[in-house]
Amino acid sequence: MRDLLRSGDAAVATANLTEALDITERLYRLPVARAFEHLEPLLEGVITPVPLTVDAARRAAELSARHYHRTRCRISLADAILLASTRPGDSVATADPDVLAVAEREGIGTVALAGEG
Numbered sequence: 001m002r003d004l005l006r007s008g009d010a011a012v013a014t015a016n017l018t019e020a021l022d023i024t025e026r027l028y029r030l031p032v033a034r035a036f037e038h039l040e041p042l043l044e045g046v047i048t049p050v051p052l053t054v055d056a057a058r059r060a061a062e063l064s065a066r067h068y069h070r071t072r073c074r075i076s077l078a079d080a081i082l083l084a085s086t087r088p089g090d091s092v093a094t095a096d097p098d099v100l101a102v103a104e105r106e107g108i109g110t111v112a113l114a115g116e117g
């Protein structure tokens with residue numbers, strides 16, 4: 001992850017930022033405001049926020065409809081937004097095997113991150 005951040009080419013879909021902040025508070029009890037204090041400096045230059053556009057929303061819905069399955073491929077809408085927010089030549093960095101698999105099927109580059117535990 002450190003190398004990705006140092007590359008100067010890191011981005012985050014704003015829907016995924018929302019999801020990360022939510023999980024940080026609900027699961028790890030770190031208040032959103034406090035977590036954002038730590039992330040904000042990164043969002044001012046190291047990580048480029050990618051807002052959800054109407055076109056990306058449509059692509060995300062198509063990706064979700066095409067790939068989601070409740071037991072075999074549990075990608076969330078935020079996952080679909082992440083994939084739909086990529087541009088040609090972008091790669092998606094995640095530890096989620098379902099997201100990696102969908103990205104590969106869609107011809108999106110992948111960077112497999114180590115999972116938890």
